[in-house]
Amino acid sequence: MGDPVAEYTSRIQRQEREIKCLSDEIEKLKNPEALVTSSQLDELREENAKLKYRLNILKRSLREERSQCSKNMTNINQRLQEIFGDAIQAAYPDLESPPLSVTPNQQAKFGDYQCNSAMAMAQMMKSRGLKVSPREIAERIVQNIPDNEMIQKTEIAGPGFINVHLKKPFVSKLLTNLLINGVQPPPLQSRKRVVVDFSSPNIAKEMHVGHLRSTIIGDSMCRLFEFLGYDVLRLNHVGDWGTQFGMLIAHLQDKFPNYLTVSPPIGDLQAFYKESKKRFDEDEEFKKKAYQCVVRLQSKEPEFIKAWNLICDVSRMEFQKIYDCLDIKIIERGESYYQDRMTDVVKEFEERGLVQLDEGRKIVFPPGQSIPLTVVKSDGGYTYDTSDLAALKQRLFGEKADIIIYVTDSGQAGHFQVIFAAGQMIGWYDPKVTRVEHAGFGVVLGEDKKKFKTRSGDTVRLMDLLDEGLRRSMDKLKEKERDKVLTPDELTKAQRSVAFGCIKYADLSHNRINDYVFSFDKMLDDRGNTAAYLLYAYTRIRSITRLANIDEEALRRAAETTQVLLDHEKEWKLGKCILRFPEILRKILEDLLLHTLCDYLYELATTFTEFYDSCYCVEKDRQTGEVVKVNMWRMLLCEATAAVMAKGFDILGLTPVQRM
Numbered sequence: 143m144g145d146p147v148a149e150y151t152s153r154i155q156r157q158e159r160e161i162k163c164l165s166d167e168i169e170k171l172k173n174p175e176a177l178v179t180s181s182q183l184d185e186l187r188e189e190n191a192k193l194k195y196r197l198n199i200l201k202r203s204l205r206e207e208r209s210q211c212s213k214n215m216t217n218i219n220q221r222l223q224e225i226f227g228d229a230i231q232a233a234y235p236d237l238e239s240p241p242l243s244v245t246p247n248q249q250a251k252f253g254d255y256q257c258n259s260a261m262a263m264a265q266m267m268k269s270r271g272l273k274v275s276p277r278e279i280a281e282r283i284v285q286n287i288p289d290n291e292m293i294q295k296t297e298i299a300g301p302g303f304i305n306v307h308l309k310k311p312f313v314s315k316l317l318t319n320l321l322i323n324g325v326q327p328p329p330l331q332s333r334k335r336v337v338v339d340f341s342s343p344n345i346a347k348e349m350h351v352g353h354l355r356s357t358i359i360g361d362s363m364c365r366l367f368e369f370l371g372y373d374v375l376r377l378n379h380v381g382d383w384g385t386q387f388g389m390l391i392a393h394l395q396d397k398f399p400n401y402l403t404v405s406p407p408i409g410d411l412q413a414f415y416k417e418s419k420k421r422f423d424e425d426e427e428f429k430k431k432a433y434q435c436v437v438r439l440q441s442k443e444p445e446f447i448k449a450w451n452l453i454c455d456v457s458r459m460e461f462q463k464i465y466d467c468l469d470i471k472i473i474e475r476g477e478s479y480y481q482d483r484m485t486d487v488v489k490e491f492e493e494r495g496l497v498q499l500d501e502g503r504k505i506v507f508p509p510g511q512s513i514p515l516t517v518v519k520s521d522g523g524y525t526y527d528t529s530d531l532a533a534l535k536q537r538l539f540g541e542k543a544d545i546i547i548y549v550t551d552s553g554q555a556g557h558f559q560v561i562f563a564a565g566q567m568i569g570w571y572d573p574k575v576t577r578v579e580h581a582g583f584g585v586v587l588g589e590d591k592k593k594f595k596t597r598s599g600d601t602v603r604l605m606d607l608l609d610e611g612l613r614r615s616m617d618k619l620k621e622k623e624r625d626k627v628l629t630p631d632e633l634t635k636a637q638r639s640v641a642f643g644c645i646k647y648a649d650l651s652h653n654r655i656n657d658y659v660f661s662f663d664k665m666l667d668d669r670g671n672t673a674a675y676l677l678y679a680y681t682r683i684r685s686i687t688r689l690a691n692i693d694e695e696a697l698r699r700a701a702e703t704t705q706v707l708l709d710h711e712k713e714w715k716l717g718k719c720i721l722r723f724p725e726i727l728r729k730i731l732e733d734l735l736l737h738t739l740c741d742y743l744y745e746l747a748t749t750f751t752e753f754y755d756s757c758y759c760v761e762k763d764r765q766t767g768e769v770v771k772v773n774m775w776r777m778l779l780c781e782a783t784a785a786v787m788a789k790g791f792d793i794l795g796l797t798p799v800q801r802m
């Protein structure tokens with residue numbers, strides 16, 4: 143017998159193609175301009191109705207097959223949306239694209255989820271001269287809910303809210319699936335190629351806290367896309383080209399004339415940069431020489447390329463230290479990569495008549511934008527704008543990206559807006575098909591709410607910052623006397639996990655759009671929504687299984703044989719919370735706001751605590767401390783919680799430890 147999953151998958155794919163064809167047909171039919179006779183029109187209408195009917199049947203069977211064959215986690219919210227979508231369609235077949243809204247209910251007493259479509263639908267009908275009360279609409283929707291395995295009952299409340307109560311056996315079955323298959327991503331429509339441009343520091347200049355934010359946020363976005371099954375290209379658009387290299391190379395030639403044979407000691411590249419900048423500003427001769435160096439570098443003279451490589455290597459090693467600490471994988475593809483492509487891109491814009499001359503500069507002014515791009519400077523050199531145009535084109539056509547995301551501070555939003563507008567103007571992409579987006583973030587502030595600086599007012603070096611994190615996390619562990627319990631190896635692991643986890647989490651748990659205050663005290667606090675709290679919560683859950691003496695194998699067997707009971711109010715609450723994971727990820731995919739995941743994990747941890755406080759998992763003899771009873775279905779709830787938490791950590795780039 144063939145592989146049933148593969149078989150189903152190919153059937154699903156076939157059906158998807160059929161659905162696509164049918165949808166296209168329907169679209170065509172909707173546009174009866176070309177039609178002449180009314181009898182033809184009637185015929186088409188009839189055919190249209192039949193096609194729609196067939197399409198709906200196909201869609202439903204597709205969904206059913208998908209849920210049967212897949213190991214993937216079910217997105218309950220989405221499934222409910224589909225059910226309500228069908229119900230609305232059946233209740234009001236003539237209403238064009240009715241509003242569909244299903245959300246989880248915050249208060250359990252109103253049910254588990256809620257559909258709020260009736261109110262918006264009443265509005266819609268009113269605007270067409272139809273007065274129907276939302277309650278009436280809600281009733282009709284409820285009457286048309288198709289048979290399904292999810293909904294226990296519905297209630298209409300207030301002006302027309304439909305409260306949904308889920309079936310316990312359904313939720314229990316999903317938990318069992320999760321325990322047996324592990325935390326699998328929700329099914330993916332099609333495998334898309336994603337480019338994430340993040341981190342992107344500048345050679346010889348400081349990698350500052352802004353780059354740290356970009357590194358942390360960008361890495362987490364990549365991890366999310368990767369988990370969901372996308373094909374992700376992580377790009378480091380390093381600033382490794384430009385006029386500053388002229389002065390760096392000129393200075394190198396003066397200070398270390400034998401640099402071609404002996405590696406120069408420029409460990410402190412920033413000091414080197416400062417020295418050369420000083421000379422550049424003060425010494426006319428030097429300045430001239432620096433400009434000559436730029437020209438010779440651009441014409442790729444080997445000696446100059448060698449000098450350039452030397453300088454880049456020093457920076458690269460510094461950046462790598464940071465990436466190693468934070469476990470960041472990224473491919474360097476700096477501005478220099480686009481050198482030749484820039485020439486072509488400028489030519490392309492010129493040939494299309496899209497370039498204007500402005501005081502010796504060549505500019506591109508996309509419609510509706512308030513500032514133009516400078517594609518060639520008056521001295522003939524290219525700019526940040528030019529390299530970003532070339533990069534955009536290469537990513538669209540070379541990489542065939544379906545999604546391109548740029549993670550930089552919000553200060554660059556204007557720059558990207560014009561770049562994207564120019565790309566659309568010249569017809570490189572259609573934003574309805576390709577998603578090209580700037581994911582901006584606010585600035586990092588010190589605890590004084592001013593720009594993040596050291597006490598002496600200098601900019602903070604990232605490596606110093608990470609070192610301080612390590613020191614402080616060790617202090618915390620010692621304060622709790624963990625050094626007396628853990629082996630030295632465990633202690634170091636815990637120290638790194640807490641230090642780097644906290645720095646990442648503090649960044650990710652705030653809405654990236656806002657500025658955020660960097661505070662070691664806050665991020666290392668193990669109460670509240672911090673990595674320290676979550677990491678401790680996770681190890682605690684893990685230790686419950688240890689306490690009960692259950693190994694992985696026993697848990698796996700239990701998952702297959704023991705039903706996850708959800709009779710206790712707190713069990714029910716926890717079970718539903720665990721299963722909200724896919725809908726959280728789905729939302730982040732749309733808005734790229736990772737703090738939603740942090741909020742969710744925090745909610746999961748606190749919901750778990752509520753459960754653990756009122757439901758015995760392991761019962762012990764008070765006198766002997768011996769385990770007398772293990773409530774296996776509750777152990778399974780612990781396990782499912784831990785599994786989802788671990789996956790969440792993974793997406794945030796946090797490394798949990800077994801003991802801490």
Ligand code: ARG
Pocket residue numbers: 339341342343344379380381530533548549550
């Ligand atoms: N190197 C730039 C900076 O430090 C960030 C580059 C972002 N990516 C891009 N394609 N422009 O500000």
